[in-house]
Amino acid sequence: MNDNALPPASIGSFMDTTTALRQRFPASTHEVTNVARELVDYNMYREDRALVEAVRREGAAWADGALAEFGALAGSGEYLELGVLANRFPPELDTHDRFGNRVDLVRFHPAYHALMKSAVEHGLHSSPWTDPKPGAHVARAARFYLQTQVEAGHLCPITMTFASVPSLRTTPEFAGLWEPKVTARVYDPRNVPASAKQGLTIGMAMTEKQGGSDVRANTTRAYPLAAEGTGQAYELVGHKYFVSAPMCDAFLVLAQTDAGLSCFLLPRWRPDGSKNPLQVIRLKRKMGNVSNASSETELRGALAWMLGEPGHGVRTIIEMVAMTRFDCMVGSTAGQRAAAAQALHHCALRAAFGKRLAEQPLMRNVLADLVLEHEGSLALTMRVARALDASADPQEELLARVATPIGKYWVCKRTPNHAYEAMECIGGSGVMEDGPMPRLFRESPVNAIWEGSGNIQCLDVLRAMRKSPPVVDALFAELARARGASTALDRWVTELRRDLADPSEVEFRARGLVDRMALALQAALLVQHAPPVIGDAFCAARLAGAGARNFGSLPAAVDAAAIVARATPHA
Numbered sequence: 409m410n411d412n413a414l415p416p417a418s419i420g421s422f423m424d425t426t427t428a429l430r431q432r433f434p435a436s437t438h439e440v441t442n443v444a445r446e447l448v449d450y451n452m453y454r455e456d457r458a459l460v461e462a463v464r465r466e467g468a469a470w471a472d473g474a475l476a477e478f479g480a481l482a483g484s485g486e487y488l489e490l491g492v493l494a495n496r497f498p499p500e501l502d503t504h505d506r507f508g509n510r511v512d513l514v515r516f517h518p519a520y521h522a523l524m525k526s527a528v529e530h531g532l533h534s535s536p537w538t539d540p541k542p543g544a545h546v547a548r549a550a551r552f553y554l555q556t557q558v559e560a561g562h563l564c565p566i567t568m569t570f571a572s573v574p575s576l577r578t579t580p581e582f583a584g585l586w587e588p589k590v591t592a593r594v595y596d597p598r599n600v601p602a603s604a605k606q607g608l609t610i611g612m613a614m615t616e617k618q619g620g621s622d623v624r625a626n627t628t629r630a631y632p633l634a635a636e637g638t639g640q641a642y643e644l645v646g647h648k649y650f651v652s653a654p655m656c657d658a659f660l661v662l663a664q665t666d667a668g669l670s671c672f673l674l675p676r677w678r679p680d681g682s683k684n685p686l687q688v689i690r691l692k693r694k695m696g697n698v699s700n701a702s703s704e705t706e707l708r709g710a711l712a713w714m715l716g717e718p719g720h721g722v723r724t725i726i727e728m729v730a731m732t733r734f735d736c737m738v739g740s741t742a743g744q745r746a747a748a749a750q751a752l753h754h755c756a757l758r759a760a761f762g763k764r765l766a767e768q769p770l771m772r773n774v775l776a777d778l779v780l781e782h783e784g785s786l787a788l789t790m791r792v793a794r795a796l797d798a799s800a801d802p803q804e805e806l807l808a809r810v811a812t813p814i815g816k817y818w819v820c821k822r823t824p825n826h827a828y829e830a831m832e833c834i835g836g837s838g839v840m841e842d843g844p845m846p847r848l849f850r851e852s853p854v855n856a857i858w859e860g861s862g863n864i865q866c867l868d869v870l871r872a873m874r875k876s877p878p879v880v881d882a883l884f885a886e887l888a889r890a891r892g893a894s895t896a897l898d899r900w901v902t903e904l905r906r907d908l909a910d911p912s913e914v915e916f917r918a919r920g921l922v923d924r925m926a927l928a929l930q931a932a933l934l935v936q937h938a939p940p941v942i943g944d945a946f947c948a949a950r951l952a953g954a955g956a957r958n959f960g961s962l963p964a965a966v967d968a969a970a971i972v973a974r975a976t977p978h979a
């Protein structure tokens with residue numbers, strides 16, 4: 409025995425003391441009580457009654473069973489975890505390999521690839537094109553909305569691939585070549601030429617340093633290799649300051665020609681198997697949409713073929729942009745549902761001052777208001793989806809033309825404050841990175857800014873009204889369906905019509921006008937189709953109330969308990 413060791417008798421008395429201490433101060437310091445649990449393993453579709461109703465109402469009842477299957481997948485803990493991992497381990501860029509060869513390779517976490525594979529295999533990038541029928545856009549929007557609640561970033565290339573099809577179709581020889589693989593339900597992330605793949609993804613590159621909204625300022629130049637014009641080969645020299653998903657197999661790119669700004673299809677690999685020099689300079693360091701690699705690029709003589717007419721690049725790519733704007737609406741509506749679901753779930757489980765939070769009158773007011781916001785967004789989004797399905801009908805085409813920028817502007821712009829308010833419902837834990845709220849919050853401004861920021865959407869509404877006045881008739885015909893259902897709405901619509909007829913300072917007033925169009929459309933849809941408790945509350949809160957206000961200012965007559973009960977997901 410060394411001198412420092414305790415004799416056996418001392419060990420015995422030490423143990424006695426420890427046991428006595430443990431009885432007075434147990435090692436287990438406390439029980440964890442009155443906290444929520446993860447919102448997992450629930451049917452994200454079935455638990456969203458507003459969604460189930462919208463899908464049936466807008467013509468996709470045939471998809472109900474498949475959506476319920478997808479909703480079970482989307483709400484499963486395992487699938488939701490893919491979204492967590494794809495953001496915890498963001499993409500990384502290798503410009504060169506270890507031997508010094510230029511590779512422009514973006515590496516993603518396997519969770520990102522798993523989500524991409526699932527999105528493609530479920531046709532989120534193509535189903536309305538491969539299987540067009542009444543309700544096709546509605547069913548696809550519903551799936552996209554569910555998948556967004558799992559993870560938003562990977563849906564950027566999915567949207568761009570989906571949206572590229574109308575632009576590809578402007579040039580039939582390219583549509584014939586590319587569309588079958590662009591719409592195929594095959595995800596192949598390999599960095600190899602398009603000819604070696606069965607499934608392709610498409611990106612888009614318009615924005616340059618000196619101008620994003622105003623693409624006429626583009627300086628990237630296209631030089632013809634031989635003949636000029638539609639379908640001909642060019643080499644592009646210049647830069648693109650935002651290119652999301654640079655691992656796509658091809659990109660729709662704007663560049664200047666002698667005829668003016670034109671649209672091009674630029675493959676990642678040249679047909680001879682050599683690398684096309686669209687070089688990735690760096691990945692953007694974004695506050696949100698982290699799983700999606702967005703890059704800065706330079707084009708050093710990159711091969712591309714002209715799509716559409718020379719000098720009509722904007723007209724060609726706008727077909728794609730219209731669809732991406734629609735997906736922004738769907739995505740932000742999904743963000744609102746995800747945020748509201750988290751707040752409702754938490755407040756159903758957590759008590760303070762003797763009651764569940766969801767039963768405290770003031771919290772009930774806040775929750776019901778968050779739900780109303782989402783109900784309005786969903787009703788408008790799904791109505792636009794039906795208009796896309798029915799675009800052979802001129803009235804529906806006009807409605808889609810004007811309601812897409814209205815909805816893109818309004819729904820996306822309402823989302824950040826909605827996400828923040830939902831975060832506050834959860835309290836301090838809502839701010840913590842180990843929960844879903846920070847990701848939802850950081851994601852929330854993105855849809856409002858890309859694909860044409862807020863002002864650009866409002867100016868687009870004015871442009872549509874100026875260039876195609878029948879869009880105004882289509883808008884008011886849609887609103888007229890709800891006439892008589894609410895005096896507040898009737899008055900709102902009359903005043904809106906009066907103020908739209910006033911041409912003075914219309915650009916300066918554009919946001920105010922588009923705000924009112926959006927609210928009119930949402931209210932008209934809800935009073936016709938949602939349960940009266942929703943439609944009445946929406947009109948009372950959004951049309952009869954005055955000016956700017958925070959969530960949670962619903963008037964006392966609103967049945968907030970019923971609204972909260974309808975929307976609370978059961979895991």
Ligand SMILES: Cc1cc2nc3c(=O)[nH]c(=O)nc-3n(C[C@H](O)[C@H](O)[C@H](O)COP(=O)(O)OP(=O)(O)OC[C@H]3O[C@@H](n4cnc5c(N)ncnc54)[C@H](O)[C@@H]3O)c2cc1C
Nearest residue numbers: 612613614615619620621650651652858859860861863864
């Ligand atoms: C995460 C992310 C990914 C992106 N990915 C891509 C991509 O893959 N491909 C791509 O091409 N682009 C991409 N973008 C770029 C995006 O589309 C542009 O940032 C956006 O179009 C705005 O352009 P800008 O940044 O040049 O801003 P600007 O055009 O300078 O606009 C700045 C502000 O001015 C406002 N404004 C502009 N003109 C007017 C006017 N006439 N009247 C009133 N207000 C006006 C705008 O609404 C905006 O609020 C991405 C952006 C983000 C954030």
